[in-house]
Amino acid sequence: xxxxxxxxxxxxxxxxxxxxxxxxxxxxxxxxxxxxxxxxxxxxxxxxxxxxxxxxxxxxxxxxxxxxxxxxxxxxxxxxxxxxxxxxxxxxxxxxxxxxxxxxxxxxxxxxxxxxxxxxxxxxxxxxxxxxxxxxxxxxxxxxxxxxxxxxxxxxxxxxxxxxxxxxxxxxxxxxx
Numbered sequence: 403x404x405x406x407x408x409x410x411x412x413x414x415x416x417x418x419x420x421x422x423x424x425x426x427x428x429x430x431x432x433x434x435x436x437x438x439x440x441x442x443x444x445x446x447x448x449x450x451x452x453x454x455x456x457x458x459x460x461x462x463x464x465x466x467x468x469x470x471x472x473x474x475x476x477x478x479x480x481x482x483x484x485x486x487x488x489x490x491x492x493x494x495x496x497x498x499x500x501x502x503x504x505x506x507x508x509x510x511x512x513x514x515x516x517x518x519x520x521x522x523x524x525x526x527x528x529x530x531x532x533x534x535x536x537x538x539x540x541x542x543x544x545x546x547x548x549x550x551x552x553x554x555x556x557x558x559x560x561x562x563x564x565x566x567x568x569x570x571x572x573x574x575x576x577x578x579x
Contacts, residue, residue: 461559491548497569499539
């Protein structure tokens with residue numbers, strides 16, 4: 403029991419010291435916290451994946467494919483194709499459908515993404531959202547286990563390809579085994 407009391411006292415002291423530091427030196431505390439969460443090349447991210455394997459895609463209205471977006475926000479002009487030897491795991495999908503009008507408020511509109519080579523859906527069930535009062539639809543999905551996209555596949559978005567909106571996706575690459 404005496405050992406437990408010492409451990410709890412030590413943990414309490416550390417907690418109080420952290421609170422004291424945060425109160426007296428908030429800039430230092432923020433700097434230390436930022437340094438601790440900074441992504442260092444070659445290290446795992448919050449998703450447990452290496453930063454170099456992260457993938458961001460943008461599906462522009464009128465394009466029949468999605469483009470890669472680099473870490474600086476530059477959008478590639480070429481279609482993104484999942485590299486040979488890898489599977490893309492899409493974890494997040496966001497879209498804006500802009501072909502509705504305010505009179506459609508409350509109606510359901512759906513979007514989906516697909517394999518551009520054979521127009522087969524990659525999403526088991528389309529993502530749907532309601533038209534808002536301004537006539538737009540904003541949808542987003544987070545796939546806890548991810549949507550797997552095989553090597554050589556070029557991803558496209560239905561509404562973007564139809565000039566009805568645009569979409570963005572995030573995920574990561576895993577080596578094929």
